[in-house]
Amino acid sequence: MNLNGTLLAVDAGNSKTDVAVIAPDGTVLGSARGGGFQPPVVGVGTAVDGLAEIVGRAWEAAGGAGLSPAFAHVTACLANADLPVEETALQEEVLGRGWSRSVRVHNDTFAILRAGLDEPRGVAVVCGAGINCVGMTPDGRTARFPAIGKISGDWGGGGGLADEALWCAARAEDGRGLPTALVDALPAHFGLGSMYALIEALHLGRIAVGRRHELAPVLFAVAAGGDPIALSLVHRLAEEVVVMAAVALRRLGLHEEEAPVMLGGSVLAARHPQLEDRIRELLAERAPKATIGFVTAPPVLGAGLLALDEAAAGPAAKARLRERYAG
Numbered sequence: 097m098n099l100n101g102t103l104l105a106v107d108a109g110n111s112k113t114d115v116a117v118i119a120p121d122g123t124v125l126g127s128a129r130g131g132g133f134q135p136p137v138v139g140v141g142t143a144v145d146g147l148a149e150i151v152g153r154a155w156e157a158a159g160g161a162g163l164s165p166a167f168a169h170v171t172a173c174l175a176n177a178d179l180p181v182e183e184t185a186l187q188e189e190v191l192g193r194g195w196s197r198s199v200r201v202h203n204d205t206f207a208i209l210r211a212g213l214d215e216p217r218g219v220a221v222v223c224g225a226g227i228n229c230v231g232m233t234p235d236g237r238t239a240r241f242p243a244i245g246k247i248s249g250d251w252g253g254g255g256g257l258a259d260e261a262l263w264c265a266a267r268a269e270d271g272r273g274l275p276t277a278l279v280d281a282l283p284a285h286f287g288l289g290s291m292y293a294l295i296e297a298l299h300l301g302r303i304a305v306g307r308r309h310e311l312a313p314v315l316f317a318v319a320a321g322g323d324p325i326a327l328s329l330v331h332r333l334a335e336e337v338v339v340m341a342a343v344a345l346r347r348l349g350l351h352e353e354e355a356p357v358m359l360g361g362s363v364l365a366a367r368h369p370q371l372e373d374r375i376r377e378l379l380a381e382r383a384p385k386a387t388i389g390f391v392t393a394p395p396v397l398g399a400g401l402l403a404l405d406e407a408a409a410g411p412a413a414k415a416r417l418r419e420r421y422a423g
Contacts, residue, residue, distance in 0.1 A: 099125070099160055103407060104195060105400035106172040107207045108133035108147060110225075114396035115150045117158040118403060120168075122416030126158025127396075133175050135186070144189045147172075151195065169198040171403035173207035173395065178244050200406060203240065204395065205230045211398030212358035212391035216405055219344045220391065221337045224361035225309055226253035229340035231348050239347040241340065252336045254363050257329060258311040262298075264325050265291050276325035277318050285314050316368045327370060334374035337364070342382040351383050360391035397421040 102125065103118045110132045117126040130150035135143035155165040172190055177183045187201040205228045209220035219231035219239070227250055231239035242248035250256075265282050267273025269291040283294040286303055297303045319326035337359070345351040357379065364371070367390070379386055400417050 099158060099163075099166070101168045102158070103400070103403040104151065104154075104165070104167040104170040104172075105396055105403045106147065106151070106170070106174070107204060107394070107396040107399045108172065108174045109204055109395070110134060110175045113147065113150050114394065115147075115154040116396055116400055117154050117160075117167075118400050118417065120407060120409060120413065122400075122404060122409065122413030122420075124400075124417070124420050126154045126156070126160075128153035128157060135176050135182075140185055140189050144186070144193065147190075148193060165195050167196040169200070169403055169406050170196045171200050171202070171399050171406060173202045173204045173399045173402070175204045177201055177203045178242055198406070200402070202402065203228070203230065203243075205240075205243075206232065206238075206402065207395035207398035208360045208391050209358055209398065210401045210405075211393040211395055212360065212389055213356060216402070217350075218356035218358060219341050219348070219350070219386075220358040220360060221341050221364070222361040223253055223333070223337065223359075223363040225255045226250065227256070227336060227340070227361075229344050231344035231350070233348050233350070237348060239344040252333045254309045254312040257315055257333060257363070258308040260329050261311055261315045261326070262291075262294075262308070264329070266295060268325070274325060277321065277323045278315065278326055281314050281318050282311055285311060312363060313366075316366070316371070319370050320368070330368070330370045331374050333363075334371055334378060337375050338378040338382060341379065341386070345383050345386060350386075352385065354385045354387065355383075356389050357383070357386045358389045358391050365390060365392070393418075393421055 101120045105116045107114045113130045113133055115128050116124050119125055128150050133143055151165055177186055183201045187199055190199050205222050208222050209230055216232050216234050221229045228243040261278050264276055265278040268276045268279045279291055283291055288294050315326050319330045341357045404414050
């Protein structure tokens, strides 16, 4: 198989990594999947070592067995590349692997954004365990936020919603806060009879900290039942989604023209009516010409489209790649 001019597309999230070897005409020649990408936990070099193993499998699947991976361009959309200094460190590490002399590292949110757009122009808000927002224009300008938690001004995401729900329910049970149905619903999710029992189980590790995110859907269910406290948290998340999108649109000069705002991540993709309706209402006030869409395509498609953008590929190549990941 002729592998000259091939492109490498990487979407590396916290929990899984997808890699695709793409021909200049948009054909996927080989692909592979592996584990999550977490340089803050294991270090940059070790994280890219894990990535290299997945790249090697994709290269072999493309017909490169016995040869070292070599690409005309590499686009790597990586989790935990939240700050430019982190992108630079990761880009240098990838360049050092010798896969290509042309490497571009993005935060993984850019892959989600590009997957939802016909051209690299618009804004995406992603709300899964955390929350993030990025934007781009065809001339290469971008808008982004650090998105590393409260210290960078973030609020929301599934994890943040769960923590807020626990806070409200704990105070409601002991009398410091307003009454809410969350008092019964949150512990019931884990088969417990009171918030005190849930607090104890979480504090003593009988329920793993990582399971807190399971409480976000419980919060939405309680909000759907009309609980004012739960609904206020859902509406606050809508406010955060819209303010991030509006600021990104303004930074890119897109706030007074038609521009897509793509919503992705598990919390937004669930399309809870109380959240989606409030987002639409607020965005109509702050960016009346913006249009809302939902990203359902796999993020590796976005990484591949960004690679084709870098290679100045034509619309036919991008359409072929989209067809490969359709459905």
